[in-house]
Amino acid sequence: MxxxxxxxxxxxxxxxxxxxxxxxxxxxxxxxxxxxxxxxxxxxxxxxxxxxxxxxxxxxxxxxxxxxxxxxxxxxxxxxxxxxxxxxxxxxxxxxxxxxxxxxxxxxxxxxxxxxxxxxxxxxxxxxxxxxxxxxxxxxxxxxxxxxxxxxxxxxxxxxxxxxxGADEGISSVYFRVKNCKATAAKWSMLLDAKIEEYYSDYTLDSFCCSIIAGGTRLIFAEPAAKCQQSADTEEICQKPFKVCIKTINGKDSVHEIMGSWYEFSKRRG
Missing domain, CATH: 3.10.180.10 (2,3-Dihydroxybiphenyl 1,2-Dioxygenase, domain 1)
Structure with missing residues (x-):
């Protein structure tokens, strides 16, 4: 594709x-x-x-x-x-x-x-x-x-x-809040002909994560760990993107909460 x-x-x-x-x-x-x-x-x-x-x-x-x-x-x-x-x-x-x-x-x-x-x-x-x-x-x-x-x-x-x-900048990754990170990664990997990269715990997000790379950008599906541990009703989770990581040419590394979502900027190295 x-x-x-x-x-x-x-x-x-x-x-x-x-x-x-x-x-x-x-x-x-x-x-x-x-x-x-x-x-x-x-x-x-x-x-x-x-x-x-x-x-x-x-x-x-x-x-x-x-x-x-x-x-x-x-x-x-x-x-x-x-x-x-x-x-x-x-x-x-x-x-x-x-x-x-x-x-x-x-x-x-x-x-x-x-x-x-x-x-x-x-x-x-x-x-x-x-x-x-x-x-x-x-x-x-x-x-x-x-x-x-x-x-x-x-x-x-x-x-x-x-x-x-800005011509050489890029969107390196997008994070998604999901109910089931493994199932979502499997479906999207089939849809986009993308290989599933890894399954891991992200303690900063308190989530289990599964990622794929599609179209040159990493897509990270994050499943709240607390919900899983408590066997809570996962229907409460609003499934949507919540964070973007952008590789920049100029400026300092920074993270901002803007209009309901998170933006992380990191200077391209090398």
Whole structure:
């Protein structure tokens, strides 16, 4: 599968401009994205190379309620709770990917043709693919095929969406809170053709963890240890991403809690 990690969606209940300002306060370059005119949403972006964080918010609640888009439905479910929502991988051929997912026994939905109106009026277009899943399950990754993929970095640098010093940065890992880390890692490894790396205890998170590498990014599934030890009702666990680790070129190592989620920045060594 020709997958690369594309972006992590951070649901917000404030304006995208305010989210961008929050990132600028910690010396991160963030820009206004634009409006999804057919979905009733708008966004801002913080890139780390071609990978990025999308700060996504509702700006027309009625239009959003009628949007034929799984991500917008998930945003509405979490409308009053800010934080990470889902991850996306990019592909060069989304129709071929859909056929592969069907062969794996998954239930991919139809390919969506999407667009966003930029601040300067330009129309950005792409295709999206979602997988049908059970309610309450960790949101499965979705997939994107960019219209201008081969020259995308050049265009993003030209528009100032990525600055030169950020072109070689990247999202190294994403952490997910889950009910069962082994079962989740097994399902995602099958879905993404990714090898399961290891099973271990993370005492800083008080969790059992299982990780895979997909699209150049490590995905770490963390199962709360306290819940397991107490044999508590794991239905209480809200399954979703909760932390991202970003490799930077400049700046100091730092950790920040921002709008309901955790950001860890570490300077790239060597």
């Amino acid at each position: 020709d997958l690369l990690f594309d972006h992590l969606v951070h649901f917000i209940n404030r304006s995208p401009a305010e989210a961008a300002e929050k990132m600028k306060e910690i010396d991160r370059h963030a820009v206004i994205g634009g409006k999804h005119e057919k979905w009733g949403t708008w966004n801002s972006l913080m890139h780390a190379g071609l990978a990025y964080i999308e700060f996504l918010a509702v700006n027309d609640i009625e239009m959003a309620r009628h949007a034929d888009n799984e991500l917008i439905s998930l945003l509405l479910q979490n409308h009053h709770h800010e934080g990470f929502g889902a991850i996306c991988f990019r592909t060069k051929n989304i129709s071929t990917l859909r056929n592969i997912l069907l062969q794996k026994g998954m239930n991919p939905k139809k390919v969506i043709h999407a667009e966003r109106r930029l601040e300067d009026g330009e129309l950005l277009q792409w295709k999206m693919l979602f997988i049908e899943q059970q309610e309450g399950e960790l949101p499965l990754p979705f997939f994107i095929e960019w219209e201008e993929d081969s020259i995308r970095l050049k265009n993003l640098l030209g528009r100032g969406i990525i600055i030169k010093s």
